[in-house]
Amino acid sequence: MNYARPPAALWLSAMFIAIAVLLPLGYLALRASGAGSELWSLLFRLRTFEILGRTIILVIVVTGISLVISLPLAWLTQRTDLPWRRMWSVLTVLPLVIPSYVIGFVIVAALGPRGILQQALAGPFGLERLPEIYGFPGALLAVTLVAYPYILLPLQASIRGLDPRLEEVARSLGHGQWDTFRRVVFPQLRPAMAAGALLVALYTLRDFGAVSLLRYETFTWAIYLQYQTSFDRNLAAGLSLVLVVIAVVILFLEFRTRGKPHYHRAAASASRSPAYVKLGRWRWPALGFCALVVLMALVMPVSILSYWLARGFSTGEALWRTAGYALNSAYVSGLAAAVTAIAAISIAVLDVRYPSLFSRLLERITYIGFALPGIVIALALVFFGANYATPIYQTLVLLVFAYAVLFLPQAVGSVRSSLLQVSPRLEEAARSLGRTPLQTLAAITLPLVRPGILAGAGLVFLTTMKELPATLLLSPIGFKSLATSIWSATSEGSFAEAAIPAVVLILLSSVPMAVLTIRGKRNGNE
């Protein structure tokens, strides 16, 4: 549609939002450039390259292992006669709802000094020390356990969307089962694998909770340490910019794989269910593999949490204190969800209904939240607030603003996809019946995209509940959320104290997520 320019109210508000989103990054760049040549000498030290090396190794190994776990899991649960495959396909995705710092806590509480394993072995064997869990092995374990579902989910969807007729054609042309997989199925899965792998890489790069609890010094934790221990914060700003550059590169690659044409378009008849491969005696190793993954990623965290939860109750850890944290978390997440969803509307409407270079640019700017790790935005806003915005520094306003910048892409994406389902003919009909563009927006567009707005707000709410680094740096003094209380209790080794908020957090964030997913699936089937 090129019949009109967007209404001024729309593009003005969208532009305001885009500028606000750019603010933290812009300030960070300003700050780093203020350090001048000194910054370069600070950055080009051996320590920076050590951090870079550690970060890259973790990203590569986590992504690689996630791929190796996910491909067989996806195929076994979608395409074979694996016993209870529905159950496995749900259980293997579930670790997605566990925040990385909870897994970090679980690993420290199980395998760390004074952890369950050490205590169990101390009695019979008098064992005082276990092999070191801190550092690379612990970080690798923690991040992989929560990140692999980001590959598994798109892979599952991709396998479900495969047209079984293509495989039948390959078989009829004389290719065996393995050959068919290699030459027909695998190439069709590559886009999903690439997209998922980049998501895992980005997740690993941005993760703060697991690497800080397991004391593996990647960029995020190094930035935090630099910020905490040194008065010269220019280096923290510089490290942040390097981290942003790496994240932008990954994000750019991810955009490119998504932009490529899909290999297949699921035809109407493709919904016919495919033939399930008979596993025969391979079913036992297959079952064992699925069980091992679920044991590590789900059963172990849940049972260790339960153990410390029980210990916490018996030693009289205060429940009411956790209730206070939960209220704080819910309150600030609710604010963030509302602000972000409202901001998303004008960006999405402008992008979908008034496509132009300008609206495209505004939409892309809001994606900056994807590239910016929480620690970076938090740091930028700490600098900015302390220097220029003292009235809102150390208030919830700045914290909610940080959440909005971080999670705006989720809300925009959700509003955008539901807007794409509303035919522009509906709006044109309203225009021809005498409504102005803004009246049309209020009477037709917004009521029809309400599910998308609510879903976007829900998503932001859940993500905010789990957010750690920005909450840690920007919370007003004395304001403790579930996430920060878990983190600080774990850092101090008070596992019983960390278990209660951890369980509450998982319940609060996974139950609504399950409801959203199930409702989304049901709506998708209609």
Add this chain to the structure above:
Amino acid sequence: MAMNRITVRCSDVTKGFGQTMAIQEVSLELEEGKFLALLGPSGCGKTTLLRLIAGFEVPDRGTIEVGGRTVSGPGVFIPPESRRVGIVFQDYALFPHLDVSRNIAFGLPKNVNRKKRVEEMLSLIGLRRLESRMPHELSGGEQQRVALARAMAPGPNVLLLDEPFSNLDADLRIRIRAEVKDILTRAGATVVFVTHDQQEALFMGDMVGVMNAGRVEQFDRPEAIFHTPATPFVAQFVGIADFLSGKIENGSVATEVGSLPLQNHLPSGMTVRAMIRPDFLDLDPTPDGIGEIIDRIFQGMHYLYRVQLPSGATIRILQHHTRNYPVGTRVSFHMTSDHSVPCFESATSNG
């Protein structure tokens, strides 16, 4: 006279999208109370012309008047909501969150008796008992009539229909279009509608504009479109037509099937392409006939024969089913009744 008032006038309207010219120098006029059918193959620009009249697109050049007022022109652009133009889309675009009566009332101003007007519209379309249904609870034909009522309720100057019957099953389509024509005629509406179906255009239109590649090739009454096509494209797009090359010889055209009466006045000696419709010629089976039947299609009442001529050209000829000749029969031709043959200069392409 009121009947002579022009409701829609396009003058030299031109519109391009990037490199492609969607509409080129289109001029046409539609009188109040008349139906205009814009007919053409997909991609010919007919929907773009409709959207230009509605105000969803801005013309590059030219002016558009609706109801005696310039709505698009140099320095003038009236937005869609102020044009008093009703539109019915191909997929009807009923607001899914509003029931039937709210959909119909959507365009009514605050100060009219909305309830009364909605009831009038509901009885006009014959759906009084469905007023509180939601759009998804209606059949395709019912949705169409509600969309029509919604567009007509505010009393627009002109009603625009975009491929209004293409979403309906073939047998339903014929019934619904008669119903719709009846509703619109009773309401005295002025209508511009877009279609790629020649039957529909000839049935519904008081005037037909045949469009090709962004231009209106002929703008005329349906009978004139069919009998005196202005270009080879129109001849081929509306009805069946084959072409034979011929030469003008004092008022008739000499072709390999004989000398045929000429419809239009052309100078003697000119080389032309003569348009032959299947009912222009009758076949006479004779062993020394110049044509040979190479194919025939049984259509119930008729056979449609395909006959090959010495030059290699083929023509299609319709014969009553009692005139049953096998493939391979040699035939000669004679002209039926009082048809005359439209001829086009040879240089013109056949579209």
